[in-house]
Amino acid sequence: MPRLSVIVPVHRVQGFLRECLDSVLAQSFTDWQLIAVDDRSPDRSGEILDAYAARDPRITVLHLEENAGLGPARNAALPHATGDHLLFLDSDDTLTPGALRAIADRLDETGDPDVLVFDYVRAHWWGGVRRNALAHVLARTGAAPGGVFTAAEHPEILELLMVAWNKTYRRDFVERHGFRFPPGYYEDTPWTFPVLLTAGRIAALDRVCVGYRQRPTGSILSTTSRRHFDLHEQYRRVFSYVDEHPELAPWKPYLHRKAGEHCLDVLGKPDRLPPADRAEFFRATARLLREHRPPGAGTGPAPKVLRLPYAAYLLGRRAAAVRRRAGGTAARLRTVAAERAGRAWQFAHRRRPLDRELALYSAFHHRGVLGDPAAIHRAARELAPHIRGVWVVRPEHAHQVPEGVEHVAPGSRRHLALQARAAWFVNDVTWPWMPVKRPGSVHIQTHRGTPLKYQGADLRTRPGARQGPDVPRMLRRADLWDYSLVANRHSERVWDRAFPCHFTSLRTGSPRNDVLVRGDTARGAAARARLGIPAGHTVVLYAPARRDHVRGGHVEPFDPARLAADLGPGRTLVVRLHPSLADGPARGLGLAELHRRGVLVDATDEPHVEDLMLASDVLVTDHSSLMFDYANLDRPIVVHADDLAAVAASRGLYLDVTAEPPGRVTRTYEELAALFASDAWRDEESARLRARFRAVYNEFDDGRAAERVVRTLMLGEPVPAAAPADRAAAASLPAPAAGRDDLLQRS
Structure with missing residues (x-):
């Protein structure tokens, strides 16, 4: 008896069917059966199914003599299902890699619940991928005591997409209650509501398991047809089920409201119903709600609207559309007015003298007190407390x-007023609200580490890397820079080429790396405790870069759960995705679930990457510039260069990090696993490669970069550049007198 029975109804999907079937066959979990139902498909779908069944005995194909529709096709498969749990997969959708393993593990973990609800992404035909907006519901309900709950305990589970394919169902639960799909459109409605309301044990899995294909055309529910009138009959089936089960009577007001909302949603979409049938649909909806109105119902928005005549409803919709258009125009006018008022406000403040004791800071596009600007700010508070430091941070x-x-x-007006008078500007990107640079103000560009991928003007030769970067705007903003901080001569050359503007390079070192050079063990220990890493464990930090050549920015070159297991006992895998991927679907494809189960640590939300580096014993990365920072710790680095050629072709690389790497290089997962199994990641050859890399790219990092910036630029004190050959000594000795020119290289 298999663990899972996957049921796939098939009709007119020959262009997508192979991808659907392959997504099941490629699963690492193999204890499944697949029952595919050819619903009298007029294309070659039936032939495709037979070919797959001939190759794999786990696939059973049923050929219906007549086209029955999605619901009856699913029903036809149920008597052939022998698995413990049922999973319905539409034939143009796909399972994500590792989905069945995650589902099976969660079923085991929660003791075979009646229903398991999991997550999905909308996979658009143009390549975009968007995660379910209510994914947080799965995260919250997944933390229920014992992992299981009822709809009464967590009614928000009913707000998720009412479809059959984002859940698994215990087969004996379905058989005991006789659940079946009805014919017609919206067949999921009278299945999903009764199933969830009846289930005594529901579990949630906060993991993306299905790619829900969004086609420009082809969806049955997106066609213009009178078949949308089926929705009324489907809700009558729901109300009938509730009437047959008196214990579900408290749900009647909720279902009454949902029925009204669902019907009005269909009515509000102009491509669903023929224009001549819209008034009839409205009246049929009102009749449905009158028939099944429970005591005390009718106060919600949908039933109240449906008590009006259709003409009044139509007038109300048109009035609402006019208000929306007027509101949009008004909003645009308000935006223009606000921008003009802001410029006037800024202009008024520019008439006042510069405030030599005011500095504005920003980092990572206003994401917080982070990176190099944060290190300079801390040093300024200690060495130049008379300079008021204000950060520009997004409200979120x-x-x-x-x-x-x-x-x-x-x-904001306060930001613009401060910007008009500030004498010091410290940023690692650029200032978008800077129309005029006042004489006497000083702009310090810290950058975000040593450049490995093409930047600035060099992106003109890589138009696909950034979907058409506005290079002229980049250079206009770079014209504001007075000083560009560099940690090595490689950076100096790249910034001069990528931003051919009038700034001065400062060989200060990277301020955010000061803490790494000093090796702050207390911060590292605090980060380990915060992340729940067992004492004495070797910490492997995996920090991949964003892929600009891939829509969505993320590619998983190997299964992180497999690596976590292959690392063996006494080792913890910590994964940190690029911050731009923190809110995207990448974590929902397994990382969040692996973190919850304790397989690995997902540290993507950690704001300070320096803490993670201090907490780790070895870095595994690809083409991330994090390797240049990490080398300051003098700890092992592994470069996993599985797709370096694609990155070089699409984005462009200044260096071939495999030619002069900071440590061992791997190109396949097998090589990476073998490296850790043999301990070659920390052998003498690894140390030799790292020493050579550090000599070149940690050239000016000596632990005093932030101090050097504050003393040299803000206080005007003479401080020498770091001595590359004696980094440790330079960090502990007082600075001898010297001229500022020791630091400078004119661009």
Whole structure:
């Protein structure tokens, strides 16, 4: 008896069917059967199914004599299902890699619940991928005591997409209650509501398991047809089921409201119903709700609207559309007015003298107190406390600002007023609200590490890398820079080429790397404790770069769960995705679930990557510039260069990091696993490669970069450049007198 029975109804999907079937066959979990139902498909779908069944005995194909529709086709497969749990997969959708393993593990973990609800992504035909907006519901309900709950305990589970394919169902639960799909459109409605309301044990899996294909055409529910009138009959089936089960009577008001909302949603879409049938649909909806109105119902928005005549409803919709258009126009006018008012406000403040004791800071496009600017800010508070430091931080990140640090929202009147008078500007990107640079103000560009991928003007030769970057705008903003901080001569050359503007290079070292050079063991230990890493464990930090040549920015070159297992006992895998992927679907494809189960640690939300580096014993990365920072720790680095050629072709690379790497290089997962199995990742050859790499790329990092910036630029004190050959000594000795020119290289 298999663990899972996967049921796939098939009709007119010959262009997508192979991808669907392959997504099942490629699963690492193999204890399944697949029952495919050829619903009298007029294309070659039936032939494709037979060919797959001939190659794999786990696939059973049923050929219906007449086209029955999606619901009856699923029903036809049920008597042939022998698995413990049922899973319905539409034939143009796909399972994500590892989905069945994650589902099976969660079923085991929660003791075979009646229903398991999992997540999905909308995979658009143009390549975009968008995660379910209600994914947080799965994360919250997944944390229920014992992992299981009922709809009464967590009614928000009913707000998720009412479809059959985002759930598994215990087969004996389905058979005991006689659940079947009805014919017609919206067949999922009278299946899903009764199933969820009846289930005594529901579990949730916060993992993306299905790619829900979004076609420009072809969806049955997107066609214009009178078949949409089926929705009323489907809700009558739901109400009939509730009437037959008195214990479900408290759900009647909720279902009554949902029926009204669902019907009005269909009515509000102009491509669903023929224009001549819209009034009839409205009246049929009102009749449905009158028939099944429970005591006390009718106060919600949908039933109240449906008590009006159709003409009044139509007038209301048209009035609402006019208000929306007027509101949109008004919003645009308000935006233009606000921009003009902001410029006037800024102009008024520019008439006042510069405030030599005011500095504005920003990092990572206003994401918080981070990176090099944060290190300079800390040094300035200690060495130049008379200079008031204000951070520009987006409101959604304001909660991460440390207590006692002043901050403003970007584009606000207060921000513009401060910007008009500030003498010091410290940023690792650019200032988008800077129309005029005042004489006497000083702009310090810290960058975000040593450049490995093409930047600035060099992106003109790689138009596919950034979907058409606005290079002229980049250069206009770079014209504001007075000083560009560099950690090595490679960076100096690249910034001079990528941004051919009038700034001065400062050989200061990278301020954010000061803590790495000093090896702050307390911060590392605190990060380990915060992440729950067992004492004495070897920590492997896996930090892949964003892929600009891939839509969505993320590619998983290997299964992180497999690596975590292959590392063996006494080792913890910590994964940190690029910050731009933190809210995307990448984590939902397994990382969040692996973290919850304790297989690995997902540290993507950790704001300070320096803490993660200090907490780790070895870095595994690809073409991420993090390797240049990490080398300051003098700890092993492994470069996993599985797709370096694709990155070089699409984005462009200044260096071939496999030719002069900071440590061992692997190109396949087998090589990576073998490296850790043999301990070659920390052998003498690894140390030799790292020493050569450090000599070149940690050239000016000596642990005093932030101090050097503050003393040299803000206080005007003479401080020498770091001595590359004696980094440790330079960090512990007082600075001898010297001229500022020791630091400078004119661009």
